[in-house]
Amino acid sequence: MADGDVLADHALLSGALAKNKEKPVPVSQLGRRERKKKAVREAIRAESLRLIGRHGVEGLTIDAICDCVDIAKKTFYNYYATKNELISELCQEELLRGTDKLIDEVIESGKPFAEQLEDMINVFIRREQRAGGVERELIAFSVGALAANIHEGAGQLAFINSIFLRFYEHHREVLKPELSTAFCAEVTVGMLNAITLNWVHDTEYDSPSRYRELWAFIVSSMLRND
Structure with missing residues (x-):
């Protein structure tokens, strides 16, 4: 599939998040x-x-x-319309709030690819380390929705995927030419979700180590060798 086709599909999925990107109207104007x-x-x-x-x-x-x-x-x-629609909105508000701004800050930092990727992965590590009961429940629902229901999970998946797609597009010149930015984003998000799923179901799971292994894998397998 061409990059253009993948990006078109991604744009359709991202529509589910459009309402959350609009600036809220001040209460005084309502x-x-x-x-x-x-x-x-x-x-x-x-x-x-x-x-x-x-x-x-x-x-x-x-x-x-x-x-x-x-x-x-x-x-x-x-x-x-449903309880799950409410919970999906809570997931986006409580778990993904501010993440879109994060990618801008990371890219604007001017750090090399490997350091920027490490900064992004550290966000996931800190999120899980600080997660209380409510956050853990929402994370579990979020990951489960991605696997069980494309309608409920599509918006969240598109949002996370868009973050890494922007990141890899910004660093296109350091990636191996045979790898598309869409592929790199999808592989990264898929692995992140797998680690998160294990963390949700196993309180003894060493997710920080897995996240750092993911960082090492991406750096060694996706970057140019020259």
Whole structure:
């Protein structure tokens, strides 16, 4: 498949994240009805995070959310079609927030490829080291969605893939000519997801070592030898 075809497919998947990239309208500019809707949405998300912390993702129910927010079930469905849609939004907001800015900072640092890649991988290491119960539950759901449901996982996958695609495109000149930037991004994201999945299911799993091995593998296998 040509790079252009891969990038076109990637652009379609990235559409799922378009609404999250738009700048939010200041509350002061919202009408009374819009402010109320915004408050209800924020309450749904806040109570959902609290419930996930107590009962896990599997224990989260729409009935419990509605009881905590004091809304009717039909009101919930005005905001989210399913519980999984809500959790997917929480994953994007809680886990991926600020990551898009990170890639700009890494690229603008002017460091060599290997050092920039190390900085990016260290983000994943720190995320897992600092993860509490809620974050671990959301990470588990996020990785599971990628494998089990293309509709729910596509947006998150496209977002992470776009980060590494931009990174490899910026460093195109140091990559082996036979490797496309899309391939490099997909391999990297696939390996990152595999490490994360093992970390989710095994509390003794040494993910930092695996991440560092991934860094060594990418540097040795994807870079030009000249």
